Amino acid sequence: MSKEILKVENVGMRFNLMEKKVDNFKEYVIKFIKNELRYQEFWALKDVSFTVNKGDRLGILGLNGAGKSTLLKIIAGVLKASEGNLTVKGKIVPLLELGAGFDRQYTGVENIYLYGAVLGYPKELIKEKFNEIVEFSELGDFIHVPVKNYSSGMKARLGFSIATVMEPEILILDEVLSVGDAKFRKKSEKRILEMFDKGITVLFVSHSIEQVRRICNRAIILDKGTLVADGPVEEICKLYEEKFIGYKLQY
Structure with a gap:
């Protein structure tokens, strides 16, 4: 049943x-x-x-x-x-507006921890999954650049990678x-x-x-x-x- x-x-x-x-x-x-x-x-x-x-x-x-x-x-x-x-x-993990929880002044690295916290992920868990998130997002060195310089597609890729790294x-x-x-x-x-x-x-x-x-x-x-x-x-x-x-x- x-x-x-x-x-x-x-x-x-x-x-x-x-x-x-x-x-x-x-x-x-x-x-x-x-x-x-x-x-x-x-x-x-x-x-x-x-x-x-x-x-x-x-x-x-x-x-x-x-x-x-x-x-x-x-x-x-x-x-x-x-x-x-x-x-x-x-x-529940909602993917409603990818990247909506990002701080534009922070880098991609900083936003991984910030957005992960918004989704309720423990810091230790985000640290453990960090490399997997970066690799899936395909952002390369842009991960160290402030999000304000990202295109909408780049923000969406990073948001999706963070949100779906957990189950x-x-x-x-x-x-x-x-x-x-x-x-x-x-x-x-x-x-x-x-x-x-x-x-x-x-x-x-x-x-x-x-x-x-x-x-x-x-x-x-x-x-x-x-x-x-x-x-x-x-x-x-x-x-x-x-x-x-x-x-x-x-x-």
Whole structure:
């Protein structure tokens, strides 16, 4: 019997959007004092429920604005849901925005320890895995250069190398296999597939349907913040291509 590792129950995420644009802080203060600020309620997610078993590789599909990244941020603990319940059993490593935790003034070496600490890795463990991280990132001597001089691809490579050097129970991937050059993308996907062989549970967002098919065994579709389909990956990918991608291309 499969072990349930994640349970999402009736999760909703509400944002209050300002109805009229405020051009500067002074105007904001004046409107605040006069009680003229008006907000419009927007639900990025509404009544989303599903479970994930240990070893599942769940693809999360949806057009831009469907709520995919918001859902992952709630599961990762970056955002707190407005309503509903979330049960997580095991350590999560989220790869949401590779390199987002870097300090631009620090070198790659310094950021390995900084980003590793953000992900909850002990310093001794990072030291032990240091050479492996540098080798996988392919940064060479740039590892001693401040990150402010890195390209976005270089930052993504270093972030991916740090985040995947350990083996969490749950790995969250949000479009991270689409960064960098083709060679590194292939190398990154190979590492993820190797992690799957060890039973790691994965939540995966990608605009590449073929990548979802290769990596996942199950998928869900989000549409305007609601969950509209859940099932085997091939069945859900086919539905998504017919009902959503086809619709988008048609119009």
